[in-house]
Amino acid sequence: MLKRIALIICFSSAVLTYYAQPEGAVTRLVAGEEYYVHKVKAGNTVYGLHKLYGVSIDEILLANPEAKDGLNPGDELLIPKQEVREETNDDQVELPPKDTSKYLIHIVKQGETLYSIAKQYSIKGSDLVKINGINILSIGDKILIPKSVQADHNQNDEVEPAIKNPINELLASGDSIVLHRVKKGETLYALSKLYHVTPDEIVKANDGLKGGLKRGQEIRIPLKVKRPKQVPVDTLANPAFNQAEWVDSILKKEVYNVGVFLPFKLDKFDEELLKCPPVGDCKPFIPTIRAVEFYQGVEMAVDSMRSAGLSVNLHVYDTKGDTGIVRNILSKNEVKSLDLIFGPLSHSTQPLVADYALANKIQFVSPVNSSNKLLFKNPFVTKAIASIPTQMNAIAQYVADSFATQSVILFDNKDAKDQSYFAKVFERRYNELTDGDTAKYRDTLAIIEKGVDLKNMFPYLNMTGTNVLIVPSRNIGYVSSFLTDLNKVKNDQGMRDVKFVVFGVEEWKKFKQIDYEYINDFHVHLSSSKYVDYSSAKTIDFIKRFRKKYQNDPGLYSFMGFDVMMQHLAGLLHFGKGFASRLNYIQLDHLHTAFNYELVGEGSGYENQQVFILAYEDYKLIRKK
Template identity: 35%
Template sequence: MGMKKLIYIFIVVCVLPAFGFAQEKNASKEELQVHNINGKEYYIHIVEAGNTLYAISRKYAISVDDLKKENPRLSEALTIGDRLMIPLNNIKVKDLKKSPEIDGNFLLHEVRNKSTLYSLAKEYNIEINDILAANPALDQGLKKGMTLKIPVAKIKSEQNTDEYIKPAELSPYITHKVQGKETLYALSKKYNVEQDSILKVNDGLAGGLKVGQLINIPILKETKKEPLETAVVYDSNAVKQGYALSLLLPLYVDSLENLTDTNYHQTQKKRKKLLNKAQYGIEFYQGFKIAADSMAKLGLNLEVRLFDTAHDTARVNQILKDSSFKATDLIIGPLYLEEFMLAADYAKRNKINIVSPVKQSNKILLGNNFVSKVATSEPIRNRFLAQYMADSLRGEQVIMVYPDNFKDRNRAKSLKQIYYDQTSALQDTNAAGGLVEVMWMQGDFDKLKEKLIEEEMNTLIVPSDNQAFVTQFLTQLNLLEIENIQVFGLEEWQNFQNIDVNYFQNLNVHLVVSEYIDYQSERMQSFERLFYRYYELMPEKFSVLGFDVGMYYLGLLNNYGLNFEVMFLGLQEEQLGRKFEFLKTGIESGYENHSVYLIRYADFQRYRVY
């Protein structure tokens, strides 16, 4: 019954509906779209490489002074990626109609009637020879309708300063969200900058550091910059009447439909193999559909378009070339790295937000601030473990044990450094000296036994995902039958099939994980009942993931529209199996989720500690 039901669901959900989407807007018209922000009307200009204050002021027919007044951060430097607010009230409408466009370091001027090189040089305060040098076609004479390049760098500023014609530069900061018990000292060590430098670019931090506060960390140079909160504004124009969402999942529909084999058993074998491969996509969609239906009841007007990627880059490229795909407001998937990179590049070019719902390399976030990654990376989980060691295991006998291999040595080294940074920040020298290291070699168990103290709690940190080592180590440790012991391990241990479950109970094992489902909670049990009504099946983990991703992102669309930067930096939620706590990974990079749990094994169940 279960497999038949699964196949039925698969056939139903994989029919791709041909939704009618609006045509892609003209790029220039979209750029001059009116945004209502805090009760005032603005155009929004995204600063690109080569832009200057002068060029932007000419493009929008607004004075540089008015531009700087509305955007206080411009008192320091124009940086690539800045969102400049152009107030409509200050625009000279008559001049706007004939204002030049910007092309890198040039203004593009369309020659009008009675224009001469002299009048153009006077208009832009530039030498005639500089115009001639940038426009070789002028050898044939100046003609109406020609587009001339005006080199901004050659313009002579009336204010006698280079500030107005200086090209935009990379931002000199990264943004840091303050975590619990973080100090200026710890931040200065983490980013290798002086404490005074951090204070200088954050107006002295008169109120001190506060958990959740966003502060600037100087990277390239020390300059004063407004906190990020002032740059992140709510844009009412990003709230729409309805939204289009594209879901890219590996479903293998064509392969299943085209199965042909004279041998019935061979056909069934191939079908089963394809369905196993499609299982994750099917389960994810099942949970996501329930979330979409739930949000529709709350008033969200949503069109979901389901695309079968078939784990095929050629298929993904074909999907991305579909003209209707450009009209989407949000992309979820694909699930495989190579395919996701193709879709992410497309999303960046077309300024569409895209979600990676599964574990992927953090390289998907680099240089693409339209990407958000739901699965928490190993460095984030390890940082949590080190902070927990410093904050909650102080005063205990803490022994870190790891095998002698490159990967585990590096992980242990990183963990130890973060631990020492945390204990130094807490000014707890006793805690910092309480960490004992044991690099595990074959036959070293007696050396470890000597370090255990029967009368005290012995805490063993084992930062290894080497299954052979972990299995052997826990087996030998369990033979000691020591009561005062607790072992902290990694998320990967959950998938080790050859470890006796009794060891996890006897050794009081704790694991740092990125997701946790409490099957005893009323909320989860309610979801299981609803899921069964939909599919006559009980939900799997990927169905819970699909539901969680759907509820979070669709909830954001319903409440905040496409104000994604506001969402990620200002809203934290917890769904059935994971938290959603996003932090930006870099100036021009995407957002990573910091969902972390600490679970403990007892009474043959998993309990949430944190």
């Protein structure tokens, strides 16, 4: 099983690299250089594009500086088109000139390409090829740069370490300082990301940088030597109580057995693979890719917890999303020895595992948004994803806290049972929060109980303040019509200066058909059970480790699998098999999912009720709470 999954991981990485190759892609000529034009899709990353097009990350960022701040669906990126040359006698490049007095010498450093060097010195890449007679670079190569084109580059912007093993209170033994010549537009933040140090460290190494950064200025960059990091078990949690008083020693074990139940659907994957054409696109089988992403995150968590001292045996099962297969798995004697079960994912197979977990006193964690019915009278079930009703309660709390004096209008829809139910949840919680506090809150909640007919909201609008519109719909047709009609109302009814803030639910993030102008103009806020900050140091570090292990970028399910498994394995480490009621004592710095487990009823299981409030600002989705 594990060998098959490893092969699929390699294959999926290869498929995703091959898929969307630039064959037939639109090209554009810019300043004499030819580029592919890539339209960003959801999930695209600069690293992924580097793999797809065979162009270095530096080259992509040089051609698209705005990409440093992240990619948004619909953006157009210019990807430098690499010329492939045949090594024939008829295609020899011009030999470098013998007289080098008119040239400066640039020593090639790690990660540099002809394209990035050409950009650095404002010279065409083709000219560099002709001058130097090479089109493939190696570290340490000496490249000739015409003096006539590099007035702003009297020497390399970055030089070799000026001081090695310095005596400096800022640095440890083995560290070094690199000198960097500041280029136009560079900021402390950009330099900190380039050299993987903090802005404060750069400031301290340069006497406070009182005058700020200036073009052409030479500054000191303190570089840290990477050292093995010891991870004490104590740092994984810091509970403010005596564990000995809480933990039954009988529940603690030397080695724990963890079962992973995922619908890899390996047979179906093989069938789809056989359908791939000899030449051309071979689209990945999404159910398998999703299961593999979950597994990769789980495996990363297991690796981390083993480093922290936890002994784990991992048992992996392909459920195929089939109840019969799951029953067969549960009939195996080895399953009774499990201490934790992760998955399955489908609503049809989860009740079988929940019942088995209760009967055999094995903790079962659902990593997806399951029905809360699973938790009823079953203390051996933990649900890692907050339900939509729980998210509506969080929206009500946020609106009450942040828009106390504004007009709040709730859109109910009797024709859609889920929207009507979610609206009732919001109404009940909001009224609980605002009841009796007329001095603080502007008015009682206004409720529009019909479909998308925005004229009904006119009497409730605040023409000089903010109007908060709660739209708890998961129907893309309803949401799209609502935002389109709201845009018409704003433009046609003399309301261009009226401010609207629209609140929706987590599913809206999947609605790619919605106009991003509406999303941005109406300051759309969403509840979410998950959020990944790709700019954070911890996320960047995880992605680097993931790439090293799997040669691919982690998907959202990889982050989810990692966080959920880390929390539960840490529970086993500290509290043994009786950890479920103590999960909130485990305080880890998660990447994707935060945790706040609450008992849903006496003798029942635990739901993670941690909810993020996200908002679109300048076309980016940011965390508000």
